[in-house]
Amino acid sequence: MTEIKTVFIVDDDQAQSAMVADYLSKFKNITIKVFTSGEECLKNLSLNPQIIFLDYSFDKVGKNAMNGVQILKEIKKGNAAIEVVMFSAQDKIEVAVNTMKYGAFDYIVKNESSFHRSENVILNIIRKLKLENNLKTYKRLAICFGIAFVGMLISFVILWSNGMITDNPGWF
């Protein structure tokens, strides 16, 4: 499936969520759902989001709130096919690497270019899904050709063993 139907934005920053949701509303076929905590996001995974934009820290939710990496791990445990894109105001490379290690698709620093980057990430995920789909089709085709080839080979052996194929077919 290459079509993205549902995207979650999970951020305790109301303004950031509103701006990202507005920017991504240009994707007319995508339903965008906004959640303010990781716990809320996890409860709604049954809505089958294909992409989740997830904040790295949820300090506003409370000191006991799950952080971005904990939520990322839970999402991936539930459905590894969901692409998670981390959002953070931190531009530290080690933070980005850490999130990628747990399966994040990308890491976006919250700044003026983060909205454009979010759009690009969606386009990249669509491209990736198309490539995966094409790969599946090619694999199926390769299997079909393989089966056909083996079938032809078996037919040839049977015909040959029954003397129906000779060195001199008598055409000349």
Added chain:
Amino acid sequence: MDASTQQMTNLDFLQSFTGNNPVKMEKYISIFLEIAPPEEELLRKNLELKDWDGVRATAHSMRPQMTYMGIKSGEMLLDTIEKNAESGTALEKMPEHIGDFNKIFNLACGELKAYLEKLKS
């Protein structure tokens, strides 16, 4: 330079982001004016309590909104506050930094309120 004579906000990014749509401009500025003041208050409260992790967390969460409202000097101060609170360095300068930030923040909010009034009229 005296902060009171400077323009604290630069709405170029927001104007470009909204395509100069006054309804959207009003929406984002209103959200900022609703959520940022309690956070700024929390920053000062955390300073009083010497809750450095609280200071770090609040400065961290306020920073992106400073960027979007073009409050460059406030954003830079929050960056310093966040880094110092995280590393535990120059904590003696924290009241000064947060005091400076408070001045910038109040001026910026005043500018944004005036801009909102202009948009509404």
